[in-house]
Amino acid sequence: MYFQRQHERAFGTFPLKGDTLRNALTLALDVGYRAIDTAQMYQNEADIGPVLSSSGIARDELFITSKVPNNKFTEAEFSTSVKKSLQALQVDKLDVLLLHWPPADGGIEKPLELLLRAQQEGLCAHIGVSNFTAEMLQRTAKFTDTPIVTNQVEFHPLLNQDTLLKAAADTGIPLSSYCSVARGEIFKLPLFTELANNYNVTAAQIVLRWILQKGVSINTMSTKAENIRANFSLSHFSLSHVDMARIDKLTHTNYRIVDKHLVPWAPQWDS
Ligand SMILES: NC(=O)c1ccc[n+]([C@@H]2O[C@H](COP(=O)([O-])OP(=O)(O)OC[C@H]3O[C@@H](n4cnc5c(N)ncnc54)[C@H](OP(=O)(O)O)[C@@H]3O)[C@@H](O)[C@H]2O)c1
Incomplete structure (x- = not known):
């Protein structure tokens, strides 16, 4: 789904x-994007709301994801903070609400309970998590039968996420990517230029197509019309098994962007 x-x-x-x-958002909507990813932490929901409202696009065509920060995982603050997101985004309900990060102490059960309650209150249609480890996915699947529609994580060809992919398959909690082009790092690798020439697409499209063919949905950000267009246009080609395997080999690089030096409360990652 x-x-x-x-x-x-x-x-x-x-x-x-x-x-x-x-x-950027106006360009993205013009190109055809209907799924938008934001978070309370980004402090941009109040900029997004008016763009969506004045776009002329029907609410039920849009698919809006936002996230609750882990300093709001309390009875007193959780649902109030989601209501502020709704107000800023000018919508009655989110399509997906995510826990942005697991709590620093790893105690995911309480925030999951608050997330389920927000869904029962009608604040969001679906719920999910972000930056959860494989072990946290296993605990989440044991904790609730309610579908957890995604675990949004760093995912690109320079990072080995095999453990997380296996946990996603085992638990039925699918992954979605962030830092999909490793914030530009992938463009330094000649393999992507070679494949881009072979398939007559861009290097970014090769990377994003690899992510899709791994069974992972994609979040990408760009401010440039040509990149926004390219990132959206991924359906007209597919990578061969041989080329998928060539890209797979790069994952041993284990280059991670979002780590404790950027986010002190990041968990102990799987790889
Ligand atoms: N859940 C979380 O903890 C978490 C963490 C980080 C991000 N996210 C979400 O995931 C989204 C994407 O991640 P991200 O923005 O960090 O990383 P990203 O998509 O890997 O990198 C964005 C950068 O790549 C460039 N870029 C994008 N498409 C390109 C293309 N086709 N060709 C060349 N350059 C391209 C953009 O520059 P130009 O503007 O010049 O195109 C931009 O500077 C975020 O916007 C956010 O919504 C979630």
Whole structure:
């Protein structure tokens, strides 16, 4: 469901704000994006709301994801903070609400309970998690029978996420990507230029197609019309098994962008 409703790819909005965000989001909607990814932490929901409202696109065509930060995982603050997101985004309900990060102490059960309650209250249609480890996915699947529609994680060809992919398959909690082009790092690798020439697409399209063929839906952000267009246009080609395997080999690089040096409360990652 999530894979399809995200149309396999969503437009990410971090760290965009103000006019840069308005311009990029308008371009993304023009190109055809209908799935939008934001978070309370990005402090841009109030910029996104008016763009969506004035777009003329019917609410039920849009698929809006937002996230609750882990300093709001209390009885007193959780649902109030989600209601603020709704107000800023000018919608009655989110399509998906995620726990942005697991709590620093690893105690995921309480926030999962608050997330389920927000869904029961009608604040969101679907629920999910982000930055959960394989072990946390196993605990989540044991904790609730309610579908957890995604675990949004760093996912690109320079990072080995095999453990997480296996946990996703075992638990039925699918992955979605962030840092999909490793914030530009992938463009330094000649393999992607070679494959881009062979398939007559761009290097970014090769990377994003690899992610899709791994069974992972995509979040990408760009401020440039040509990149936004390219990132959305992934259906007209597919990578051969041989080329998938060539890209797979790069994952041993284990280059991770979002780690404890950026996010002190990041968990102990699987790889
Ligand atoms: N859950 C979480 O903890 C978490 C963490 C980080 C991000 N996210 C979400 O995931 C989204 C995407 O991740 P991200 O923005 O960090 O990483 P990303 O998509 O890997 O990188 C974005 C950067 O790549 C460039 N880029 C994008 N498409 C390109 C293309 N086709 N060709 C060349 N350059 C391209 C963009 O520059 P230009 O503007 O110049 O195109 C931008 O600077 C975020 O916006 C956010 O919504 C979630």
